[in-house]
Amino acid sequence: MNSDKIKTSTQVGLFVTCLADLIRPQIGFAAVALLEHAGCTVRVPRNQTCCGQPALNSGDSVSTIAIAKTVIKTFAQDDYVIAPSGSCVDTICHKYPELFHNDALWAGRARALAAKTWELTSFLVEVMELQQVEATYDGVCSYHDSCSGLRELGIHDQPRQLLASVVGLELKEMNENNVCCGFGGLFSVKYPDISTRMVSNKCANIGHSGVDTLLGGDLGCLLNIAGRLRREGAPVRVFHVAEVLAGMTDGPAIGEGESGS
């Protein structure tokens, strides 16, 4: 394809997100692999931490603005900024510009960042026009639609489209796949009772669907769901969609021990 040549030069900066960075680095490696497979040159700036969502959702606009400025500066040079998370991308794309509505200079920079920032699967499908991946996964999977990605960014078909090309993978939708898992960042520790009820409902739906694997595009939700599944003793494996698409599923799934239990 002709367009492949052009896309070889597509330059992206990877914003790995704080949770993937600290807890599940493999998602970062998977994202890089997928982006390179799609023809991108990937830069991983060292000066990155978090998008600031915990501060914003706590109502602390001063802190959020400070973090947002760091993120804006870090990725100023990249043509695209890609993150393997719908909620972080929603923060950058929709919340940053609002934070700076009284500051013309930074508002412009925030809008520029927002305009070039994409969630991983939607970037692969919509911008890079990736049709398929080269991966194998032997399992029946359900996909949990994380809230910000689904409702603020319209991410629904893109991951499913790519998953359809994974050899051996069967996708089976569960009930209420678009209902919040109860993570909500600090919500999960501030209101643990409510959060637990919500994630229990999610786990019940996963159980009823009869799948052996749960996938999603936001590690926060996946930590919550995997953590609850483990506590309930449910034998369901949990992966970030990028790990499956990149064929990085030989090691332990999220919350699984090194012995594979």
Added chain:
Amino acid sequence: MTEARTQILANIRSALTGGEPRTPLRMNELKARIESSTPKAQPQFEDDLLRRFCQKHVAVHGTYERVAAQDLEGAVLRHIGAHQVDPQLYLGAGPLLDAVQWSAQVFTYFKSADQHTQVAVSEAFAAIAETGTVVLCSGASTPTSHNFLPEDHIVVVDSARIVRHQEDVWSLLRNRKGVAVRAVNLITGPSKTGDIEQTIQYGAHGPRRLHLLIVESA
């Protein structure tokens, strides 16, 4: 009390415009918007209004019979016979209903319904194909209580009075001669409630059955 009125309106104005007094010009603009009001975002659907009306009425648990004008009494008797209800009819009014010569088989009452009323027979001011709705207006001989107190509500519908959209009823009302109507009831199916286990149960406080007699005008 006038103090409350003044203060609320002043609060609103200060919230909206920083406290500028409202001008006659603006009031006229608002009046003009009301007077030149037009329908917005109406649903589109097939052209056969009668068919659509009947479908929608059945979908909300209504029943109907298509009858000739001269068979209205027979149709009323068939309905109340099927439900074993006494033929004591509280009658409304309308061109079709007024023309019926009731036989000795029925007792007719021309008064408000009460808590023991079993059957009322009304004639619709209009009907709406969009939603299967019948429209009833209050008046000297069309008491509102007939629409809500009986167990069975039978409504005569002149098929020529079936309009496409709800807004068409407003046009009919605006063009209606005489005094403005006090009560306009848009009725879409029999009374129901979902308040116990969120499951529909018919016959809450209003009529248990809504039966239409649709008369096709020549």
Added chain:
Amino acid sequence: MSAAASQKVAFRERTTRALRDSNLQQAMGKARGGFIEKRLEAMAALPEFDETRDAARDIKDHVLANLDGYLELYEQKVIENGGQVHWARTAEEACQIVADICREANAQVVTKGKSMVSEEMHLNSVLEAAGLKVVETDLGEYIVQLAGETPSHIIAPAVHKTREQITELFHEHHSKLGYTDRVTQREALVNEARSVLRGTFVTADVGITGANFLVAETGANIIVTNEGNGDLTSSLPRVHIVTAGIEKVIPSLDDLSVLLRVLARSATGQEMSAYTSLYSGPRQDTDSEGPEAYHVVLLDNGRSTMLGGDYRPMLRCIRCGACLNHCPVYSAIGGHAYGWVYSGPMGSVLTPLLNGFDDSVDLPNACTLNGRCKAVCPVRIPLSDLLLKHRLEQYRRRLTPLFGRFLVRAWAWVATRPRLYQGLMALPLWLMHRRGRRRGALEHIPFAGGWTDSRDFPTPAGRSFIRQWHSRKGKS
């Protein structure tokens, strides 16, 4: 601070109680899917639904931008029709007005159609204190009145009650009226309530309803019900009183049609509720029946203040309940846990604005910002964005706990210094990795009991992605 702290405890206690209340959980579980499915079906049957929602939002925005003018035009019409309009700044003023009307009418018995504004006013207790017998007539409202409770949902007041509980309530209260059998079937329960209330409908002196809309074109109040109770309440008594918030006015009947098209679909998935009625005054000379007097009480109670700020979109709310039906938090804890008359997402936005920020600190925070409320709102109120706005406002007013604010500030300070952040995170990551590596998840983390009491925490990899990447690849 102490008021906020005590409210916090109260909210947490209420949610804990709700989550352990097996009746509530059973009832909410039954209700959960139905509303959502029916709404989806109704949407699928109306291809123009989204464009109708836009039109509905635009109508409400236009009214709000001209609210004073439309209220005056509406008032003129009501007076022309022979009715009276009363203005109340506060709930207390509104209650006083209603009580005075009842007293002047020598009323003994008052029937009520479901009205959230009258709940906001706490009208029943005021009227009862004035010696009146007040009977709620919406079946759900009647059930919660018998139970001595308040509605837990703005359109399904008794959604939290199981059929078994309703059986017991009816048996307890209706035995003395001669209904001595304990009825358990839905149909029999509805019939018993119908039969008990019929006598009240025809003997009531005053009927009080709310209004879904007030139409400036004709001076009519619109009342939408499925049961017909609102109409019996509006039509049979000598006096009809309408209580409504000032934001309920709309310009024309054509505007009404747009709003009706989104209201029932969003609320219950119906195209039209069974009864949509327009009442525009007392009986006329030619009428054979109808109330002799018609009063409208327009309540402000904080609404005119909302009009001026960022929260104006909230005044578009048409009280359909879709945001409650779609809220996973509401579905888990029910309406009473919210602590005031309005619950769910719309309640969490409204309560701080109408009832005070200090006493409702938890409401905007007890939310995952999942945005489902915003997605389903028929008048496109950005509910989750307004909840986030509340959090920013709480922070500004220092209503949230000091320690939490300090932690977030400190963390943010570190997060803006990536090298320091990466250095500080290294040790805890390594320690957690060491402890949980074999099992893959930690069962307990100090100071994180909120998480680990009910969930494992997946073990971190030991070294962060950034550190691995830059040491492995030597890139920068």
